[in-house]
Amino acid sequence: METEMEELLEILEDLHPEVDFETCERLIDDKILDSFDIVSVIAEINERFDVAITAEKITPENFNSAKALYALIRKLEDGE
Amino acid sequence: MKKRKRLKIAGTVLAVAVSLILLQELLMPKYIYDITEGAMIREYYGEAKDHDVVFIGDCEVYENFSPAVLWQEYGINSYIRGSAQQLIWQSYYLLEDTLRYETPKVVVFNVLALQYDRPQSEAYNRMTLEGMRWSASKVKSILASMTEEESFLDYVFPLLRYHSRWSELKAEDFRGMFRRERVTHNGYYMRVDVRPAENVPEGRILADYRFGDNAWAYLDRIADLCQEKGILLVLVKAPSLYPYWYPQWEEQVEAYALERGLPYLNFLELTEETGLDFSQDTYDAGLHLNLSGAEKITRYLGAYLREDIGLADRRGEKALADLWRDKLAAYEQDRDAQYEKYGMTPPDR
Amino acid sequence: MLFTSYGFIGFTAILILLYYLVPKKCQWMLLLAASYLFYFFAGPEYLLYISATTVTVWLAACAIQRRGDRTAAYVRENKETLTREEKKVWKEKGKRAQRRLLVLCLLLNLGILAVVKYAAFAVANVNALFGAAGLERRFSIPDFVLPLGISFYTFQALGYLIDVYRGTVPAEKNLFRLGLFVSFFPQLVQGPISRFGDLGKSLYEEHPFRAETVAFGLQRILWGYFKKLVIADRILTAVNAVIRAPETHGGAWVLVGMLFYALELYADFTGGIDITIGIGQTLGITVKENFIRPYFSKSIKEYWRRWHISMGTWFTDYIFYPISVSKPMLKLSRWSRAHLGEVVGKRIPVYLSSFAVWAATGVWHGASWNFIVWGLGNWVVIMVSQELEPLYGMFHRRFPKAEGNFWFRAFQVVRTVLLMSCLRMFDCYRDVPLTFRMFGTLFTEFNWKIFWDGSLLKLGLSAVDYGVLLAGLAALFAVSMAQRKGSVRKRIAAWPYPARAALWYGLFLAVLLAGAYGIGYDASQFIYNQF
Numbered sequence: 003m004e005t006e007m008e009e010l011l012e013i014l015e016d017l018h019p020e021v022d023f024e025t026c027e028r029l030i031d032d033k034i035l036d037s038f039d040i041v042s043v044i045a046e047i048n049e050r051f052d053v054a055i056t057a058e059k060i061t062p063e064n065f066n067s068a069k070a071l072y073a074l075i076r077k078l079e080d081g082e
Numbered sequence: 083m084k085k086r087k088r089l090k091i092a093g094t095v096l097a098v099a100v101s102l103i104l105l106q107e108l109l110m111p112k113y114i115y116d117i118t119e120g121a122m123i124r125e126y127y128g129e130a131k132d133h134d135v136v137f138i139g140d141c142e143v144y145e146n147f148s149p150a151v152l153w154q155e156y157g158i159n160s161y162i163r164g165s166a167q168q169l170i171w172q173s174y175y176l177l178e179d180t181l182r183y184e185t186p187k188v189v190v191f192n193v194l195a196l197q198y199d200r201p202q203s204e205a206y207n208r209m210t211l212e213g214m215r216w217s218a219s220k221v222k223s224i225l226a227s228m229t230e231e232e233s234f235l236d237y238v239f240p241l242l243r244y245h246s247r248w249s250e251l252k253a254e255d256f257r258g259m260f261r262r263e264r265v266t267h268n269g270y271y272m273r274v275d276v277r278p279a280e281n282v283p284e285g286r287i288l289a290d291y292r293f294g295d296n297a298w299a300y301l302d303r304i305a306d307l308c309q310e311k312g313i314l315l316v317l318v319k320a321p322s323l324y325p326y327w328y329p330q331w332e333e334q335v336e337a338y339a340l341e342r343g344l345p346y347l348n349f350l351e352l353t354e355e356t357g358l359d360f361s362q363d364t365y366d367a368g369l370h371l372n373l374s375g376a377e378k379i380t381r382y383l384g385a386y387l388r389e390d391i392g393l394a395d396r397r398g399e400k401a402l403a404d405l406w407r408d409k410l411a412a413y414e415q416d417r418d419a420q421y422e423k424y425g426m427t428p429p430d431r
Numbered sequence: 432m433l434f435t436s437y438g439f440i441g442f443t444a445i446l447i448l449l450y451y452l453v454p455k456k457c458q459w460m461l462l463l464a465a466s467y468l469f470y471f472f473a474g475p476e477y478l479l480y481i482s483a484t485t486v487t488v489w490l491a492a493c494a495i496q497r498r499g500d501r502t503a504a505y506v507r508e509n510k511e512t513l514t515r516e517e518k519k520v521w522k523e524k525g526k527r528a529q530r531r532l533l534v535l536c537l538l539l540n541l542g543i544l545a546v547v548k549y550a551a552f553a554v555a556n557v558n559a560l561f562g563a564a565g566l567e568r569r570f571s572i573p574d575f576v577l578p579l580g581i582s583f584y585t586f587q588a589l590g591y592l593i594d595v596y597r598g599t600v601p602a603e604k605n606l607f608r609l610g611l612f613v614s615f616f617p618q619l620v621q622g623p624i625s626r627f628g629d630l631g632k633s634l635y636e637e638h639p640f641r642a643e644t645v646a647f648g649l650q651r652i653l654w655g656y657f658k659k660l661v662i663a664d665r666i667l668t669a670v671n672a673v674i675r676a677p678e679t680h681g682g683a684w685v686l687v688g689m690l691f692y693a694l695e696l697y698a699d700f701t702g703g704i705d706i707t708i709g710i711g712q713t714l715g716i717t718v719k720e721n722f723i724r725p726y727f728s729k730s731i732k733e734y735w736r737r738w739h740i741s742m743g744t745w746f747t748d749y750i751f752y753p754i755s756v757s758k759p760m761l762k763l764s765r766w767s768r769a770h771l772g773e774v775v776g777k778r779i780p781v782y783l784s785s786f787a788v789w790a791a792t793g794v795w796h797g798a799s800w801n802f803i804v805w806g807l808g809n810w811v812v813i814m815v816s817q818e819l820e821p822l823y824g825m826f827h828r829r830f831p832k833a834e835g836n837f838w839f840r841a842f843q844v845v846r847t848v849l850l851m852s853c854l855r856m857f858d859c860y861r862d863v864p865l866t867f868r869m870f871g872t873l874f875t876e877f878n879w880k881i882f883w884d885g886s887l888l889k890l891g892l893s894a895v896d897y898g899v900l901l902a903g904l905a906a907l908f909a910v911s912m913a914q915r916k917g918s919v920r921k922r923i924a925a926w927p928y929p930a931r932a933a934l935w936y937g938l939f940l941a942v943l944l945a946g947a948y949g950i951g952y953d954a955s956q957f958i959y960n961q962f
Binding site for chain 2: 928940944947950
């Protein structure tokens, strides 16, 4: 499990090396991630985790922090 | 506390209202020096209202008839409620308005206004309507006169109409806020200069020579109102050479006058009787008469009113005579000043 | 009815009065009646269109909600007996049924929009194609009335429908309440496109009279009229003089036209939105902000986050994301990563979806090629700046002080305004080849002397007008600067009474006296009307 979270952080840091994704909890509110970033992240997640995040899941709550995003991935993997 | 708040609100409302009213007075055109036609309608209200004859109509009345002559030579007390391009329904409502104050024995109406069946121009509407005091007649006149681009609210609050005049204010706008100088002599607009009429253009051919239904309807209303009040309505056509008076128009008016039993004087056909000479008696090549022209046809009209209609000579009434003494003095002063201005020698009288 | 007509002002004033007189429970019904009355004044035949959209969206949303509830209830009741797989199948079946309803309703309403707004454009293009192919056949160009604000209310209604489908908001069961959301009259003229989640609740709530809110609302309205009447409608005369006579207005004139248009559009559009939000506030209703000082943006991307925000987020949420994270797009992305390499593969979803968004944005603005080219022009600029990002990164690493430097930021702001103004030329000239030609004259005609030889006074604006404009723009700029530190109205409210009363009365007089309205001024329609 640890490795999946690390992989996610890697994806995010690839986009914005200057941001500390482990602690930041206002990625959307502070406009750190823009729509292009979100789409890239979703494509990467789809590639690496084989999870499809649909448009309705793109909400500030799900994308404001790496933790929230990770929780979303876990939920989708579980097929909820 | 509550009282203070109420005071505050009342104070604010008062300050806003007063400042807006002053602003409106300041921004409205005064029509004193440039286009005096805009000031004519309002002047009536300051008069002693005891007239034997009231003229209604456009420039063909207020530039062509001189009440001073009617008084001086016939003792007839008259007033002209004229304004530029006065449309026939405006004439009707001005008549209604006048009748709120007095009932003259004779109303003279100039028939050229029959040519317009629809609202024409905002600027002329303003000059006729703004000076009227508020009454049902004024409201109806506004509603009947507005062109498509106009709105009633602009008449209620002229500030909305003239809001951008702040950049072109002149001294007269400030002076005129509280005091307006007279611009007419009982509604008569005096000019003494001469520009002979030459090459008066023929009227262009019209598709339809019939006057519009709307225009006729208002002439009917004028005639009905006069009849109801026991006023004799006299139709006239001023001797102006232009706008062109078509024979087809003349026929219609003659037929109408006959049908309603109204006297009709066409001064275009009376030049021999009046002695009008268009090389002398017009200041703008035939559109309007100058003082000498106006006095000539006024004399004819005066004789007609005295002899044919039987209006009495009131020169013996003291109050009226006193009033007219001042008016005549102003009349002569204006005349002499104009002769001087145009560098003319007053004709021998 | 224009925002600036006496009719609109009177209508709104009466409504506000009644709104606080009727029982609080009836406030929203009064608003609905007023909105339909407003629409009736705009054109009785329009009522048919807006009612059709309201009813179909209401029906579809309710059906989607019921279908979803049914699935959820079934799964809940049979929690014990169903396997995980079976649950998934049930849910998917439910979703499919919901999707069918969604698509049906979307197609219907977009179909109405397409027919009234785009049929003429489509037919004209087909005819042109026939002409190019040497065919004689021509179709007659259909002529539909374009209902007021149809793009705005259609998008607003469809956004609500998609939200219900996504489960973001519950379906509104009351047709009339939904009717108010779709037709809320201050938004009909030029937006914004509100979301049900944002606007819905505050529309139906009971709003007791609060002097402060009403005062703030009225102040906002007044400020909107100031922008619109004193600045936008005045400068419009000059804008038209320049762009309506392109043959005699090349070179430096193009720059004048571009900048004047930028100011005019800003003052007109944000002024209109101020009036809309202000009316909302006066009624106790919160309408979301649509602009955050867009001309202070440092890049085009940022600009589009701050200009006409409700439209931008609408396109992002309902077009960009659904396309870019759709299954086919993800598949395509995978495939291209494998076959075309990482660099290309990564970019495919963003490039394709944003292309779709900007094409759609262009079309949304108007049924003609100049708008489509304008939309795609924005796309090109955004993509180029996206690709240049590493270069900027290098620059900032090399000159770390530039980031916070006032002059560098000023440069960025000016660059953004100029870029946007250049793109907007498509919107000005409404003719693609002409736009390119006029842009070319910027570099071939050197008539810079127009700036000082008095030519500017021949555009229908007098020296006094320019003076008023300058003063108005100075006020606009000062307020924008002050806004960065929070609500200006709140700060003014803390002033002593005579001072703030004088200020607001002064603003009122400025609108009254310096406004370009009434006879002698063209009562120009809001630029964003009828989109």
